[in-house]
Amino acid sequence: MTRHFQKIDLPVWQVRRYLEPGPIVLVSSTWKGRRNIMTMGWHTIMEFSPSLVGCIISSANHSFEMVRQSRACVINLPTTALTDEVIGIGNCSGAEIDKFDHFGLTADKAKKVNAPLIRECYANFECRLADDSLVDKYNFFIWEVVKAQVAVSPKHPQTLHYTGDGVFMVSGKIISRRRQFLPEML
Amino acid sequence: MTRHFQKIDLPVWQVRRYLEPGPIVLVSSTWKGRRNIMTMGWHTIMEFSPSLVGCIISSANHSFEMVRQSRACVINLPTTALTDEVIGIGNCSGAEIDKFDHFGLTADKAKKVNAPLIRECYANFECRLADDSLVDKYNFFIWEVVKAQVAVSPKHPQTLHYTGDGVFMVSGKIISRRRQFLPEML
Numbered sequence: 103m104t105r106h107f108q109k110i111d112l113p114v115w116q117v118r119r120y121l122e123p124g125p126i127v128l129v130s131s132t133w134k135g136r137r138n139i140m141t142m143g144w145h146t147i148m149e150f151s152p153s154l155v156g157c158i159i160s161s162a163n164h165s166f167e168m169v170r171q172s173r174a175c176v177i178n179l180p181t182t183a184l185t186d187e188v189i190g191i192g193n194c195s196g197a198e199i200d201k202f203d204h205f206g207l208t209a210d211k212a213k214k215v216n217a218p219l220i221r222e223c224y225a226n227f228e229c230r231l232a233d234d235s236l237v238d239k240y241n242f243f244i245w246e247v248v249k250a251q252v253a254v255s256p257k258h259p260q261t262l263h264y265t266g267d268g269v270f271m272v273s274g275k276i277i278s279r280r281r282q283f284l285p286e287m288l
Numbered sequence: 289m290t291r292h293f294q295k296i297d298l299p300v301w302q303v304r305r306y307l308e309p310g311p312i313v314l315v316s317s318t319w320k321g322r323r324n325i326m327t328m329g330w331h332t333i334m335e336f337s338p339s340l341v342g343c344i345i346s347s348a349n350h351s352f353e354m355v356r357q358s359r360a361c362v363i364n365l366p367t368t369a370l371t372d373e374v375i376g377i378g379n380c381s382g383a384e385i386d387k388f389d390h391f392g393l394t395a396d397k398a399k400k401v402n403a404p405l406i407r408e409c410y411a412n413f414e415c416r417l418a419d420d421s422l423v424d425k426y427n428f429f430i431w432e433v434v435k436a437q438v439a440v441s442p443k444h445p446q447t448l449h450y451t452g453d454g455v456f457m458v459s460g461k462i463i464s465r466r467r468q469f470l471p472e473m474l
Contacts, residue, residue, distance in 0.1 A: 116452070122329050123449035123457045124310010143308050146332035148344055148426055156342065156428070158334055185465065193470045236422065240334055240430070242342070258457070263309035263449075265462075266302070268469045271309050271444070274460025276451075279371065283454045284379045 107224055107253035114153035114247045120179055120225050121155060122147050123273065125261035126188055128178040129159065130209070131217045133168040137209060138196030139220065140165040141188050143264045145177075153247040154232060160241050164196035169243065173231035174215040177245070178223035179252075182260045182272055214249040224259045225252040293410055293439035300339035300433045306365055306411050307341060308333050309459065311447035312374055314364040315345065316395070317403045319354040323395060324382030325406065326351040327374050329450045331363075339433040340418060346427050350382035355429065359417035360401040363431070364409035365438075368446045368458055400435040410445040411438040 112119075121127075126143045145157035155177065159166050169175045180188055187205045194201070202209045202218070209218035212228045219226040229245035236242035253259065263271040280288070298305075307313070312329045331343035341363065345352050355361045366374055373391045380387070388395045388404070395404035398414045405412040415431035422428040439445065449457040466474070 119451050119453075122310065123451055124308065144333045146342065146344070147330045148428060154426070156332065158332070185463075186468070189465055189468045192473050193468075240340070242334060244426070263459070265305050265309055267305075267474050268466030269462060269464045271462055272460045273449070274458045276455060276457055277371075278455045279375055280454030282372070282375045282379075287378050288453050 106221060109226075109251040109253050112225070112250040112252045114250050115150040117153055117155070117227050117247050117250050118147045118150070120252065121145065121177075121227075123261065124263050125179060125273070126264045126270070128180055128188065128191060128220055128223060129165060129169070129175050130178060130220055131165055131168040131172055131175040133172045136168070136196070137200065137202060137218050138165050138168055139191050139201040139207070140196070141192035148244065152232070155227070155229065155245045155247060157243055157245070158241050159243055166241070169231070170234065170237065172216060174217045175229050175245065176212055176215070176217045176219040177227040177229055177247075178220040179225040179259065179261065180223050182262060184222060185262060185270070188262060212249070225250070292407060295412070295437040295439050298411070298436040298438045300436050301336040303339055303341070303413055303433050303436050304333045304336070306438065307331065307363070307413075309447065310449050311365060311459070312450045312456070314366055314374065314377060314406055314409060315351060315355070315361050316364060316406055317351055317354040317358060317361040319358045322354070322382070323386065323388060323404050324351050324354055325377050325387040325393070326382070327378035334430065338418070341413070341415065341431045341433060343429055343431070344427050345429055352427070355417070356420065356423065358402060360403045361415050361431065362398055362401070362403045362405040363413040363415055363433075364406040365411040365445065365447065366409050368448060370408060371448060371456070374448060398435070411436070
């Protein structure tokens with residue numbers, strides 16, 4: 103049911119290609135011998151270089167202390183093939199179950215950070231905590247992506263975009279307007 | 289070519305419905321008798337209540353000082369009907385032209401903040417600057433949405449999601465998985 107993608111390295115400044123359109127993502131982490139996955143939809147690119155991503159991870163989540171203490175995570179990009187897993191992972195807590203085992207996902211070792219990555223996802227962005235100054239006030243984490251790997255194909259993955267109330271928008275057609283852009287505005 | 293939508297009020301905590309899927313937006317503002325619009329794609333919902341949205345507005349943009357000084361803006365949601373305007377607005381600077389005039393867009397008075405809203409957009413989210421503590425370091429603004437209006441129809445607007453390099457993903461099909469969600473996870 104889920105696919106195993108062949109992946110290649112992506113320059114980290116190009117992660118905007120996959121995160122800027124607003125997909126739901128899966129955040130994986132580990133701390134003190136435990137590991138976890140959470141579903142996350144509140145994130146934004148903040149800078150190309152260093153490659154920064156800001157996101158909200160609520161203190162109500164089991165992953166909150168894991169990522170705060172380990173100062174690492176992997177942001178994994180699921181496609182519609184993992185829709186059931188995306189919802190299921192959001193429905194339960196890592197305090198009670200191991201979500202990799204429960205959902206049949208493969209934890210691979212990340213290359214540059216101490217966190218597991220999810221093999222079945224289209225892309226894996228390894229992150230180090232760059233700034234925790236807004237964590238106490240807003241649960242807002244600023245990550246630096248230090249390693250990025252993406253699937254070779256399809257070129258445009260079918261991603262899930264959450265709108266609340268149990269409803270997702272699925273990524274649609276691709277249009278190129280490259281010739282209309284000033285080069286410095288691309 | 290552009291449409292004028294009939295709009296209704298939306299509870300501000302529901303703006304995630306339109307912003308969480310990651311659309312490109314148009315940010316409008318005014319300061320000292322000048323007004324401007326910029327195209328913006330790096331934003332995230334941060335909280336339901338107060339309704340907070342974080343976004344990057346580069347100091348290289350003419351809008352930067354306008355929103356910083358006026359501490360107000362409107363986040364407008366364009367549909368694919370405004371694709372040419374979205375690109376054109378990103379290609380030029382408000383230091384040289386009035387973008388409302390140049391692109392034939394209508395500046396309506398916002399209800400709660402001192403900033404013009406764009407009538408031709410599907411939705412208008414009036415924002416007050418809630419936190420500027422990360423502006424110097426990251427150009428990151430945290431806004432509180434204090435008033436939200438959205439079009440009555442279509443229920444699911446066709447939005448633009450930028451992937452860099454002149455390429456957009458257009459919002460695709462809508463799938464409801466409401467019955468799979470735990471109620472508190474919606």
